[in-house]
Amino acid sequence: MSALANRRVVVTRAPHQAGKLAALLSARGALPLLYPCIDIAPPESTTALDAALREAAAGHFDWLILTSANTALALARRLAALALPMSALSGLSVAAIGPATAQAAKDHLSVDVSLIPSVYVREGLAHAIQPITGARVFLPQSALADDRFAEALRSSGAIVTRVDAYPTVVGSGGVTLPTLLAAGEIDAITLTSGSTAANLIARLDAEGDSRASIADVCIACIGPKTADAARAQGLHVNVLPENHTLEGLIDGLERYFAEKRVAL
Numbered sequence: 001m002s003a004l005a006n007r008r009v010v011v012t013r014a015p016h017q018a019g020k021l022a023a024l025l026s027a028r029g030a031l032p033l034l035y036p037c038i039d040i041a042p043p044e045s046t047t048a049l050d051a052a053l054r055e056a057a058a059g060h061f062d063w064l065i066l067t068s069a070n071t072a073l074a075l076a077r078r079l080a081a082l083a084l085p086m087s088a089l090s091g092l093s094v095a096a097i098g099p100a101t102a103q104a105a106k107d108h109l110s111v112d113v114s115l116i117p118s119v120y121v122r123e124g125l126a127h128a129i130q131p132i133t134g135a136r137v138f139l140p141q142s143a144l145a146d147d148r149f150a151e152a153l154r155s156s157g158a159i160v161t162r163v164d165a166y167p168t169v170v171g172s173g174g175v176t177l178p179t180l181l182a183a184g185e186i187d188a189i190t191l192t193s194g195s196t197a198a199n200l201i202a203r204l205d206a207e208g209d210s211r212a213s214i215a216d217v218c219i220a221c222i223g224p225k226t227a228d229a230a231r232a233q234g235l236h237v238n239v240l241p242e243n244h245t246l247e248g249l250i251d252g253l254e255r256y257f258a259e260k261r262v263a264l
Helices: 018-027 047-057 069-081 099-109 122-128 148-155 177-182 194-206 224-232 246-263
Strands: 008-011 031-034 038-040 063-066 093-096 136-142 159-166 168-170 188-191 218-221
Touching: 008 018, 018 031, 018 246, 038 069, 038 194, 047 069, 047 136, 047 159, 063 069, 063 099, 069 099, 069 136, 069 159, 093 099, 136 148, 148 159, 168 194, 177 194, 188 194, 188 224, 188 246, 194 224, 218 224, 218 246
Parallel strands: 008 031, 008 188, 063 093, 063 136, 136 159, 188 218
Antiparallel strands: 038 168
8 A cells, every 4th residue: 555545635736737746646545635825827918928929930939948837838828819829839949847847838839849858957958958059049937937047048159038928826725724734634745846835835824824733744845946945934845856746756755654654
């Protein structure tokens, strides 16, 4: 029997992304509890994004770089609003930060990703795509993303058009997590981005939860950036897999609870 059997595991992903992680947890016998801590919305002004999408459709870029699955969905929504076909981006070479983002690109934009780094972080992607001197790069990102990745690409010689594709907002709905935490009915909380970490605490604070109630709960982070964001919120990270994927996260959780069971 899986060490995750009957473990109550919180999924903090956006509603449109939660299904896969919940299904993976269920397949190992866990009880996934949805508590969306992020969601995406259109940018306040879509002028720059719309202009870049029209330029991409006209063949003005060589590369499309996707640093999150949310970006693929945001682009698809905006293409639909502009009455541009999904095939508008099919003439570009596409790079994605990891396999989940590559799958989102295929599902939402009908494009095949030609480059995925061996390490699923922005630095790995910047390294994998070099050298690209003179390449025209379309880089849509979250409004919260800083300019370091764009600057890394520019320093390698790329001509980068970086635009805000969506803002990340605090999620809503799901289980009544403060009540469940206070009753000791949560075994683990999964975090799959820095935003889920920050917004988890924001939601709990807004809903009157005590930080003490989360102290004994396993915090599982998909990768190092997420773990850094969790620690910045005062959380102790218990699971940080070497494989920065949903499957790796599940494997890490299972190992954690297997070791905990042996220790008892």
